[in-house]
Amino acid sequence: xxxxxxxxxxxxxxxxxxxxxxxxxxxxxxxxxxxxxxxxxxxxxxxxxxxxxxxxxxxxxxxxxxxxxxxxxxxxxxxxxxxxxxxxxxxxxxxxxxxxxxxxxxxxxxxxxxxxxxxxxxxxxxxxxxxxxxxxxxxxxxxxxxxxxxxxxxxxxxxxxxxxxxxxxxxxxxxxxxxxxxxxxxxxxxxxxxxxxxxxxxxxxxxxxxxxxxxxxx
Ligand code: E4P
Numbered sequence: 001x002x003x004x005x006x007x008x009x010x011x012x013x014x015x016x017x018x019x020x021x022x023x024x025x026x027x028x029x030x031x032x033x034x035x036x037x038x039x040x041x042x043x044x045x046x047x048x049x050x051x052x053x054x055x056x057x058x059x060x061x062x063x064x065x066x067x068x069x070x071x072x073x074x075x076x077x078x079x080x081x082x083x084x085x086x087x088x089x090x091x092x093x094x095x096x097x098x099x100x101x102x103x104x105x106x107x108x109x110x111x112x113x114x115x116x117x118x119x120x121x122x123x124x125x126x127x128x129x130x131x132x133x134x135x136x137x138x139x140x141x142x143x144x145x146x147x148x149x150x151x152x153x154x155x156x157x158x159x160x161x162x163x164x165x166x167x168x169x170x171x172x173x174x175x176x177x178x179x180x181x182x183x184x185x186x187x188x189x190x191x192x193x194x195x196x197x198x199x200x201x202x203x204x205x206x207x208x209x210x211x212x213x214x215x216x217x218x
Contacts, residue, residue, distance in 0.1 A: 001179045002056075004187035006167065008035045008046065010053070012190040017054050019193075024056035026109070026131075026167065026187040028087070029063055044080055051081035059109045059129075061087035062097075070097035078106045085109045085128060090118045095125050102126030109165060119151040123160035129185065134178070135168035144168070145177045152182040172196045 002023035005016045008031040016022045027050070037046045047060050058081070062073040070093060074086035085107040088094045094110070101108045102125060109129040110122035114137060122130040132151060134144030148166050155162065166178035169188035172195035178186045 001183055002185040003193065004057070004059075004165070004185055005193070006031070006169070006187040006189055008032045008037065008050070010035075010049065013050060013053055016190055016193060021193075022054055022056065023185070024058060024083075024085075024187075025050050025054055026059040026087070026165070028061050028111070044077075047077070047080050047084065051083050056083065057085045057107065057128075058083050059085045059087040059111075061111065062089075065089070065091060065093060067093040067096050067100075070094060071100050074101055074106060074108075087111045087131075088127075090122065095121050098122065098125035098127050110162075111167070114147070116147065116150045116154060119147075119162075119164075120154065120158075120160075123155060123158075123162040127162050129163045129165040131165045131167040131187075133168035134166055134174060135170040137168075138170070145174070145181060148178055148183055149181040156182075172198075 003021050004024040004026050005013055005022060006026045008027045013025055037043055051058050060077045062070050064070045064073045070088060077086055078084050086101055087109040088098055089112045090110055098108050098110055107128040109131055110127040111131045113119055113130055113132045119130050132147045137144035137147060151164050163184035165185040165187060166183040167187050169186055169192060172192045175186050175192055
């Protein structure tokens with residue numbers, strides 16, 4: 001399973017990248033706005049900086065909602081760097097645009113996916129990635145991971161090539177569950193990634209080893 005970080009914060013992207021386990025980055029307009037990125041040029045420069053920091057797929061989201069607008073915006077985003085993946089919302093014109101990008105060799109991430117039916121449409125349109133929003137489904141008292149498993153089963157049965165990108169991941173346990181269910185990618189903030197490191201027995205064991213190591217000196 002690939003690890004993407006879900007942020008536009010450069011310090012966090014660098015920290016995850018330095019761990020050596022980062023395969024890409026996902027952003028969205030909310031995450032960009034949170035970093036105070038304003039204006040088209042600043043947005044493009046920010047994506048370029050991320051692409052130069054991380055050697056992997058970098059999702060940049062369109063804000064147009066009509067076919068022509070999505071295609072024009074996506075072409076322009078894709079021209080920033082070869083690693084840009086155009087993030088397209090799961091709406092009718094989005095599906096048409098996904099197919100256009102597929103036919104024109106531009107990688108895509110179909111975002112805001114909340115049902116298996118939507119995931120089937122994304123795959124039929126040839127999306128590179130499909131993003132089921134696990135945490136937001138959990139927020140509504142449903143089990144978001146159930147959807148990841150359902151999509152994995154359908155894609156495997158049908159031979160769809162679209163990669164399942166488990167998104168809206170909120171905890172380290174979510175990451176483990178996504179891996180168990182066969183997600184191809186997991187995208188989340190830095191904290192759940194660092195949370196995977198934690199185990200009290202590791203800390204206790206290491207403290208004991210270091211203490212005993214002192215006895216070996218002299
Ligand atoms: C996915 O690509 C989205 O950017 C993201 O995972 C949304 O997560 P949230 O529900 O925590 O905002």
